[in-house]
Amino acid sequence: MENTETALAETEPIRLRLFDWWSRYARDLPWRFGRTTPWGVLVSEVMSQQTQMSRVVPYWTAWMRVWPDAASLAAAPKAEVITAWGRLGYPRRALRLQECARQVASQYADRLPRDYDQLVALPGIGDYTASAVMSFAYGERIAVIDTNIRRVLSRVFLGRESKGGAASREERQLAWQVLPEDEDPEASDHRVNGDDRLETADPQIRSAAWREPPSARWNQAVMELGATVCVARKPACDICPLAGHCRFLKAGLPGLGSGRTRPRQRFAGTDRQIRGSILQTLRQASGAPVSRKDLKPLCDDEIRLDRCIASLDEDGLLEIGQDGSLSLPQ
Ligand code: SF4
Structure with missing residues (x-):
């Protein structure tokens, strides 16, 4: 416990480093940085549940062009919906998304609810997706907990691999403990000494990234670090912005990769x-x-x-x- 408390004391410098990294390296995905509707954010989350985000982009773009809101998707013929889902995999998700659209269109006058309990009651929407929409689309302060976030937080603050299976109480507690407050967005707007030579993102994206409420920025940045740097088997610690604060790295990466309980699923021949x-x-x-x-x-x-x-x-x-x-x- 004392160990965890010591780690939590470093939360502020960790946030600053991560926010700075996020503003430079966040992938420019079309549903980020306030460029789409809450419905568009939900569609992106459903599409990327079991598919890599970079693969989702062309599908999401074409989909939103044809069905920009819940009402238009609700009215679409099923065959067209399944066809547009293309090779995203797990096509049941397409039909669940359409069921969800029907409910949003009829029950909420085509406006996606801004309420966790109402979101999680929609077809196909679980805790993760509801939290992601509340945070990414509405900027509400809520801990978003997915595999990537669990892996990064456990490594950085606890110095060990996150176990597989459902998130433990300790992991949920940690995710809430390190989530920044949103009352004073200006307070978090201190950038770590920038090195302009490293900046790759569009300046508009960088400034949009800094305008998001700190809790939403944090959720997205931790998730992005887990998807692109602090990956399961071969974390790129040499380019990680949190390397100087990471307890897992300090401990010599004990049991690296042991958190994976689900072997990668074979696809060919199944x-x-x-x-x-x-x-x-x-x-x-x-x-x-x-x-x-x-x-x-x-x-x-x-x-x-x-x-x-x-x-x-x-x-x-x-x-x-x-x-x-x-x-x-x-
Ligand atoms: S230093 Fe390595 S293990 Fe720690 S957060 Fe960064 S990439 Fe992950």
Whole structure:
């Protein structure tokens, strides 16, 4: 406990270094820095749940062009929604997002609620996404807790790897303890001696990054550090802005990588891959029914193919006609 208290005493210099790093190196993603609506932030969060953010950008951009708000997505044909989801993976997320859009459009007059309890009650929205929207879109002071944030906070302040599984009480407590207050945004606007040669971000982005409330800036910056520098297996400590304060580095990176309890999922040859290939075939058919015979080249195990078709049907991702032909749902 005393150890943790000593670590927490360093919170302020850690924040300043991290804020400075964030203003220079934050990736220029189109849903950041107040350039989209709260709905746009929600869409970006749902799309990046199991997909890398950099891969999400073209999908998000095209999606928001066609369906800029909940009402337009709510009214879209399912087949178009599944088609636009493309290769983002886990396509059930697309239908859950549309269900969420329907509820926002009908229950909240097309305005995404600014209330954690109302957000978390929407289809497909869990604690992480609700907190992320409250913080990133609305600037409310709330601890956002995801794998990246847990990893960074545990390493820096506790000097050990975060354990896998659900966030522990200690991790939640730590995330709240180190979250900056927002009352006086000016107070946090002290920049660490800048080295202009290092700056890569657009000056407008840099200044927008400094205008966000400190708690929202902190959440995003810690998450970004976890995604780009303090990664699970090979953290880039030599370029890390927190290296001078990191207890994990000081301790010699004990048990590096041991926090991963979920092995990276194999994709090739799995039911997930076959499901993806079936959907891709249906997308390419542009609404024309596809017979099971046409799907045979995707998998030579007929039982397995049937199982994948049945599970897509169960998830509402395809329709089976009376003659057994398949198509995307309308
Ligand atoms: S010094 Fe290394 S382990 Fe510590 S926060 Fe930075 S990248 Fe992570």
